[in-house]
Amino acid sequence: MGRPAKGARLYLRQGRIDGRTGRTLAAVYFIRDGAKNISTGCGPERLTEAEVALAEYLTAKAASVRPKDRALEPEEVLIDEVVALYAREKAPGLADPSAVSARLGAILDWWSGMTLGDVRRSTCMAYVAHRTAQPIKAFKNAAQARRVSPAGARRELEDLSAATSYWDAEHRLTRKPVFTYPKTAAGPRDALSxxxxxxxxxxxxxxxxxxxxxxxxxxxxxxxxxxxxxxxxxxxxxxxxxxxxxxxxxxxxxxxxxxxxxxxxxxxxxxxxxxxxxxxxxxxxxxxxxxxxxxxxxxxxxxxxxxxxxxxxxxxxxxxxxxxxxxxxxxxxxxxxxxxxxxxxxxxxxxxxxxxxxxxxxxxxxxxxxxxxxxxxxxxxxxxxxxxxRPDYQSDVSDAFDRGRRTRQ
Structure with missing residues (x-):
């Protein structure tokens, strides 16, 4: 019996010399799906874009065999597909597309290969635990970098929820998964003197x-x-x-x-x-x-x-x-x-x-x-x-108590 198929996945083809032309070929991420090898055109520094390309490939592949005349069970929909649709159509028009792209990349790092049916309280909390143990990528030295905050992990889950709603508006789901978020920390509202x-x-x-x-x-x-x-x-x-x-x-x-x-x-x-x-x-x-x-x-x-x-x-x-x-x-x-x-x-x-x-x-x-x-x-x-x-904040309440005291006197 042969080994079970691994499914479509990314791999990094290392840089090499082309035997025919003698040219140096840069390292590039490829999508490997059985005997197929499809270049993403993304080098090692563009992993997030390569992950989105993989998600788009999975979307097209799933769409080619999926019935179009019925609502889909969440277990039938890969999260890769959901993220790919959102990244392609919605994210470019948002206020900060680069930040959204980075968050979607973090989502795919963990959720890739899962379906919307896997979204439960336990998996959401496991994702938060995973993310809060990771360093923030903006820091050059990972050893000195701060960890991702619970608020950051929450924001990524909110993006995944938004992507799910966007998918449901185009490809109807029989039910929408329920996302569980970490508690929102009270933000500072202090003013400078x-x-x-x-x-x-x-x-x-x-x-x-x-x-x-x-x-x-x-x-x-x-x-x-x-x-x-x-x-x-x-x-x-x-x-x-x-x-x-x-x-x-x-x-x-x-x-x-x-x-x-x-x-x-x-x-x-x-x-x-x-x-x-x-x-x-x-x-x-x-x-x-x-x-x-x-x-x-x-x-x-x-x-x-x-x-x-x-x-x-x-x-x-x-x-x-x-x-x-x-x-x-x-x-x-x-x-x-x-x-x-x-x-x-x-x-x-x-x-x-x-x-x-x-x-x-x-x-x-x-x-x-x-x-x-x-x-x-x-x-x-x-x-x-x-x-x-405001100077008059609740002043009428205070005045009412003062008037009552003067009346009793």
């Missing part, structure tokens, strides 16, 4: 708080942190999500946030970008104090661009840049450095700027609806999370 913001800005300008007081950092450190001053001020004054600010441009853009200095507006999304229901990015008026900073930064960048053009270099297009180079990705490492140099809690992250802007608007008694429009929140969320910072 004005003194803390001043300390962070001072650190961004090249100072470090020591037991003996503030001390200047090396010139190279001050130069490397120049973009962080702009980042902090934009975040505090506008409450814009930190992922949007590195893309902010000086000129109108179809696919990125941009600034209109003449009319005094920040457009948080490009002219042809659709807004996201859960991550709204409405335009906001620039506060006068921030507008003065922006105009000064624009003058600085105009001078820098004149020098770059003389040197045959491309001009600076983004408000935030590092020595003339656009910033790729999120600002995390540099921000962590200025928080440490300011002598503040390491738990402070760029998202605290948004908490701070919302809190300060509530403390200034700005009407709920106007503040919500400015921040890109719903009035309900703003009232629920930050409403207690």
């Amino acid at each position: 004005r003194e803390q913001v001043a300390a962070i800005l001072r650190a961004a300008r090249g100072w470090r708080l020591t037991p003996e007081g503030w001390r200047a950092t090396p010139v190279s450190t001050r130069s490397n942190r120049a973009h962080l001053v702009r980042f902090v001020l934009l975040g505090i004054y506008t409450g814009t999500r930190p992922g949007v600010l590195p893309k902010l441009r000086w000129t109108p853009s179809d696919d990125s946030a941009w600034v209109d200095l003449e009319k005094g507006w920040i457009f948080r999304r490009g002219r042809k970008e659709a807004d996201k229901p859960t991550k709204r990015r409405p335009m906001c008026r620039i506060p006068k104090r921030l507008l003065r900073h922006l105009r000064r930064w624009r003058r600085q960048d105009d001078i820098l661009n004149a020098e770059r053009l003389k040197a045959g270099q491309a001009p600076v297009e983004t408000v935030l840049h590092h020595g003339g180079r656009a910033i790729r990705g999120r600002i995390r490492k540099g921000y962590k450095g200025i928080v440490a140099d300011a002598g503040l809690d390491a738990a402070i992250t760029p998202h605290w700027h948004r908490h701070t802007a919302a809190t300060w608007l509530m403390e200034a008694d700005v009407p709920i609806r106007r503040a919500a429009q400015y921040l890109g929140m719903t009035p309900r969320t703003l009232e629920k999370v930050y409403g207690h910072h």
Whole structure:
């Protein structure tokens, strides 16, 4: 009796010399399915894309033999198929396609080969245990990397649930699997005080708080942190999500946030970008104090661009840049450095700027609806999370008790 078939799977064909042409062939992931060997075109550094290619192959293979006129049992549907459909049709239009792709890759690492019928409380919790034992891939040194958090594993399960719903809308299921998630940790809703913001800005300008007081950092450190001053001020004054600010441009853009200095507006999304229901990015008026900073930064960048053009270099297009180079990705490492140099809690992250802007608007008694429009929140969320910072919060209740005491006297 022969060995049982292993089914379609990935394997990495190592780099080699082509015997016919003598050319060096790079290492590439192939899909091996019995006698078939199908190239994915993905090298060793593109494993996530190769896994999606395998899932798409399995989807096409299953679709060729599956009846199309009846609802499917979850046990008939491979999770690879579900993820492939979602990755191909839905994920590219989401707010952060690269992040979604990374999460789908993590899902396939564990769930590949299973069916939707395998989704149970025990398997969901086993997945969370597996993921929270793994290092975060963004760290170069795996030994020093933080582990994946339960919140991160939960987000991946939510993606798998969304992919399942997307599949069900196209290929009807007899029943939808029930996903079990780890408990959601309460996120920090602390706002920075004005003194803390001043300390962070001072650190961004090249100072470090020591037991003996503030001390200047090396010139190279001050130069490397120049973009962080702009980042902090934009975040505090506008409450814009930190992922949007590195893309902010000086000129109108179809696919990125941009600034209109003449009319005094920040457009948080490009002219042809659709807004996201859960991550709204409405335009906001620039506060006068921030507008003065922006105009000064624009003058600085105009001078820098004149020098770059003389040197045959491309001009600076983004408000935030590092020595003339656009910033790729999120600002995390540099921000962590200025928080440490300011002598503040390491738990402070760029998202605290948004908490701070919302809190300060509530403390200034700005009407709920106007503040919500400015921040890109719903009035309900703003009232629920930050409403207690309003000067008149529950004041009528307190006054009612005071009136009752005066009446008895």
